Amino acid sequence: MLSTVKLVMNIRQITEFDWPALLELEGQAYSESLVEGEAVLHSKFNLSRQTCLALENESKLIGYVLALAYPHLHFPVLGMAEQRSYQSTNLHLHDLVIDSTHRGGGLAKNLFQQLKHSAAELGYVQISLVAVNGLSLFWQGLGFVESDKFLDTTAYGEHAQYMSLLLNNIKEVN
Numbered sequence: 100m101l102s103t104v105k106l107v108m109n110i111r112q113i114t115e116f117d118w119p120a121l122l123e124l125e126g127q128a129y130s131e132s133l134v135e136g137e138a139v140l141h142s143k144f145n146l147s148r149q150t151c152l153a154l155e156n157e158s159k160l161i162g163y164v165l166a167l168a169y170p171h172l173h174f175p176v177l178g179m180a181e182q183r184s185y186q187s188t189n190l191h192l193h194d195l196v197i198d199s200t201h202r203g204g205g206l207a208k209n210l211f212q213q214l215k216h217s218a219a220e221l222g223y224v225q226i227s228l229v230a231v232n233g234l235s236l237f238w239q240g241l242g243f244v245e246s247d248k249f250l251d252t253t254a255y256g257e258h259a260q261y262m263s264l265l266l267n268n269i270k271e272v273n
Contacts, residue, residue, distance in 0.1 A: 108206070110213045113144060113151045113163060120160035121153075128196040133231060133256060135178050142180035143167050143193055150190060150217060154197070154210050162197040162206055164214050166190050166226070172246065174229050174261065177254045188224040189263075190214075195228075211241060219266050227263040229255045238262050 113121065118137060126134055144151045147167035154162035167175075168184065169191035175181060192214065197207050218226055229252050230238050235245065243262040252259035 107157050108209070109155050110210060111153055111155070112148060113153045113165075117153050117160055117163070121163050124160065124163060124196045124198055125194070127199055129232075130256070133177065139178060139180050140165060140194070142182075143175065146181055146184045147190075149221065150214065152210060152214060152217070154206060156201070161201050162210055163194065164192065164196075164210055165194040166192045166214055166218070168223075169227070171225060171227065171263070172248055172250065172261070174227070174250075174252070188222065190218045190221075190223040190226045192226055192228040207237075208241065215264075215266065223266060225263050225265050227261065230260045230262050231255050233258060235260045235262065 118141070121140070122137055125140065143165050150164075150166040152164045153160055154164075167181070167190070168187040169175065169189060170185055170187050171189040174191055175193060192211075195207060195211060195214075197210070215226065226243075228238065228243065230243075235258075239245075239262075241264070243264045246261045246263065248261075250261045252261055
C-alpha cells in the first residue's frame with residue numbers, strides 16, 4: 100500500500116525566529132566553501148526583508164529564498180557581509196534552498212514563482228542569480244538565460260554561471 104504525505108505549505112517573509120533553521124538548511128544545501136553563515140546572510144536579509152521568503156510546512160521551515168537589489172551584471176562577494184544597499188531595478192536572488200527531504204516536488208519552483216510575483220509588484224524589472232552546483236539547467240527551465248558577458252564567478256564554485264530573467268515590466272535595467 101502506498102502512503103501519501105500531505106504537505107501544508109505556507110510562504111511568508113523570513114522573521115528573526117527563522118534563523119537557526121535557515122542556517123541549518125544552508126549548511127545542508129551547500130558545500131563548506133559556499134556556506135556563508137549568519138552574519139553574512141543576515142546582512143543581505145537586512146537590506147531587503149520584503150524579498151526574503153520562508154517556506155514552511157506545518158510551522159517547520161523547509162526552504163527559504165534571500166534576494167536583494169543589486170546592480171545588473173554584479174553580484175555579492177561570497178562570504179562578505181553587505182555594507183550598503185543599491186537602488187537598482189535588478190533583484191539578485193542570492194540563495195534559494197529547499198530541505199533535502201522535500202526536493203523534487205516543485206517546491207523550489209513555487210517559492211521562486213512567489214519571489215518573481217513579489218519582485219514585479221515591487222517594481223523590479225529583472226531577477227539575476229549565480230547558478231551553482233550545476234543548476235544552470237534548472238534555472239533555464241524557469242526562463243533564465245546565461246550572460247554573454249565574462250563575469251568572474253569562480254568564488255561560487257566550478258561552472259558557476261551568472262544568469263538573469265527579464266520580468267514583464269518595460270523599464271530600463273540598472
